[in-house]
Amino acid sequence: MIRVFSLKSWRILVSLILVLTKRLFVTDFSPELESLIQSYVGKTVDDGNLPVWECLQCGKTSNRQYNIRGHVEAKHIEGLKLSCSVCQKCFKTRDSLRHHTRIHKDI
């Protein structure tokens, strides 16, 4: 198995600088955020040749890609600000923002 760690680290660094310098005010989808999250995610296969997704930062693995992406967003990406379009409250992850926006649906 060949891993190009130096290239990965370089991409993570560049994406991180992009996010931090712009203090991105992202809504639900941002290409920069997507590529930043993606740069933390590696893919391998298990003994049964099934895909396994791995957090390159801490080594956490899962056979569900969205689990690892959610983990990276919650644990490894700092300085994110996602604001609610209704009340402008800020959140650190898209999951928490989505959860929050439900409270506005009953108005």
Ligand SMILES: [Zn+2]
């Ligand atoms: Zn991790």
Ligand SMILES: [Zn+2]
């Ligand atoms: Zn709100």
